[in-house]
Amino acid sequence: MKVEGAKQVHYESGPDMTPLVDVVMVLLIFLMMVGKFGGANRYLESDMPISSSGSSNTQVDPNLIPKEPVVITVIQPTPEAFRAVNGGKINAGDEKELQTQLTALLAGLKAAGRKLDDIQVFIKPAKNVKYSHVIKVYTAATGAGFTKIGFQTSD
């Protein structure tokens, strides 16, 4: 009979990291799945314009009422298209085209001595115009450099 001596004892030199790694991985995946990360949403800021007409009986400072506002009328010939019109100065059915025309209009107004803060833009869409088209017009006006943009309601 052959008697073998005890094998060499195998000592671990540190703590067992496996459960820790498991828990940490679960936490990491949970946070990645549940967390909401900012970046996609943006906001178009607007200050409510003050108008001389309307149903409110509030007395307002006449200086706050804009003089000669730029009114952009928006219609929707088809559900997928819109057309923005302002007299003979603006007639566009595309966001980029509208922005180009509005940029030229703003340059003309500035050349005529108007200050940017005094120029109020009113967007006046028809009732059936889609909100997404309204936002396109709004974005074009913002992109052209106008800062005071509001909405004019239609009957």
Add this chain to the structure above:
Amino acid sequence: MKRKIPESHASHPNVVPLIDIIMCLIIFFMLVAKIGVSTGEDEKIKIPFGLLGKEIKSLDNTLVLNVKENNGVPETSAMLTPKGGREDIPLTGSGSKQSLESVLTRLKKENKELKLVIHGDKDMTFGTLQKVLMAAAQAKITSLNFQTTQKPAAEAAS
């Protein structure tokens, strides 16, 4: 002289750098991620695409108003209290439900710096938005924001 790696160490990889990196990642996600923070947005509403919008750093004093149309009928809802859920706010009051204008007027009185964020469905008509704008104007809310997305794919997909 070359040091011999102890047998007990040579049998498995060194996980310490892995744990370091994962711990850093966890701390990063815990700091950056917004978990359990809700402004009352209706995630089902598809908001319009807009490239030029600005990011609002702080949504303090802000009421997010969900606006959509259901078969041409305007529907508005918002989370009026931080711990409460989203409530329907009809444009015209009925029974115990206050109208949107009354709710906005009350909130404006309580908080002079109230900002309104419109989280509107891209396919709703201006007629619906107009009613909301008129209610906001009657409530004397002067700061208004339109929430947009920078993901054109979301708009194109629908």
